[in-house]
Amino acid sequence: MQSALLVVQGLGLLALLTIAFSVVHGMSWRREVRHAVLGVCFGVGAVMAMMQPITVASGVIVDTRNLFIGFAGAFIGPIGAVFALIVGATARIVIGGSGLALGLTSMVMVSVIGTLWGLNRLRPPVMTPLLCVFMGLSFSLTLLLGLAVLRGPALQNYLPIIPFILLFNIGGSVIFGLLFERERRSARRERQLQKDAQLDPLTAAYNRRGLDKLYSDVMYMDEHFGRGLLLIDLDHFKKVNDTCGHAFGDEVLRAATKAIQSSVRAGDVVARIGGEEFVVLLPDLTKDAARRIGERIRTAINTAAGVEGITITASVGASFWEHGGRSLEAALKAADGSMYEAKRQGRDRMVFPDTEPR
Known part of the structure; x- marks a missing residue:
């Protein structure tokens, strides 16, 4: 009776975790943050499972915690596995007893097994019910530790519990493993759709x-230096399209984009906001550094985008400020004025104003 109740309680905890899994996976937090939070959630699930254990000997307890820790590795990844293990192991250390070493060893073991299931290069493309059965069986390998270590009355008390834990691991893996997989894929598709909506398809x-979305995230952070925005316009691009065709023009735009992306830093943002207009956000840098990046972009476009005997040049306008925030519209307006001044001066150049309007 106590063993059956253990299984029912564990399934109830997994149901609650499914809700938490869905909610957290739907958040727009950084991937590492989501995985850490989910790892803590699964660790808390393991702790709650330890609150109602079956005692097989003094200080030796049996419960359903290992499925929670295994799931953290399988459906969240290494970060989730580590956080779940830390939370669960801390609780087991607090509980203490003669079975502490056995309990911690089984938790580490199932954490490693779960993480192996979660690795992209080892993970099957689709989790089927049969694969979930094998996952549950692999998590149940930790039961062998009890068979190897326990002796006498402790072993006699342990043996009748094994079928229930095995049933819980397999049944939980099939039912909730498939639910976790579905929620994870759904959240991943949703994030991909959101990302695609923010990308230029060409x-x-x-x-x-x-x-618009990234501007406040990138340009309003506390920084040591200033912030810059570059507005880049390909010169005479309409003539290129009219002369060589739109397919050729598309190749020029792709080549220009690669040239810009190869000329900026890792944290900079490159966007195409019009037919032949590009914007580069430059957080946390000096004016001289912004100027160098702008010139590097102009030169790279000239080198990379010119194909089939046609030279492609670009006019670059800049906006730079050192103190306080500036709206995207204000920064674009300032850079637009500089860019048209570059056009007026003969194109294929960068205009970087010495002073910025406030």
């Missing part, structure tokens, strides 16, 4: 929507 650079 060049894979950010579009105006993506630029």
Whole structure:
């Protein structure tokens, strides 16, 4: 009776975790943060499972915690596995007793097994019910530790519990493993759709929507230096399209995008906001550094985008400020004025104003 109750309680905890899994996976937090939070949630599930154990000997307890820790590795990944293990192991250390070493060993073992299931290169493309059965069986390998270590009355008390834990691991893996997999795939598709909505389909650079979203995240952070925005316009691009065709023009746009992306730093943002207009966000840098990046972009476009005997040049306008925030519209307006001044001066150049309007 006590063993059956253990299984029912564990299934109830897994049902609650499914809700938490869905909610957290739907958040727009950074991937590492989501995985850490989910790992803590699964660790708390393991702790709650330890609150109602079956005692087979003094200080030796049996419960359903290992499925929670195994799931953390399988459906969240290494970060989730580590956080779940830390939370669960801390609780087991607090509980103490003669079975502490056995309990911790089984938790580490199932954490490793779960993480192996979660590795992309080892993970099957689709989790089927049969694979979930094998997952549950692999998590149940930890039961062998009890068979190897326990002796006498402790072993006699342990043996009748094994079928119930085995049933819980397999049944829980099939029912909730498939639910976790579905929720994970659904959340991943949703994030991909959101990402695609912020990308230019031709060049894979950010579009105006993506630029609007990223601007406040990138340009309003506390920084040591200033912030810059570059507005880049390909010179005489309409003539290129009219002369060589739109397919050729598309190749030029893709080549220009690659040239810009190869000229900026890892944390900079490249967006295509119009037919032949690009924007680069430059957080946390000096004015001289922004100027160098702008010139590097102009030169790279000239080198990379010119094909089939046609030279492609670009006019670059800049906006730079050192103190306080500036709206995207204000930064674009300032850079637009500089860019048209570059056009007026003969194109294929960068204009970087010495002073910025406030």
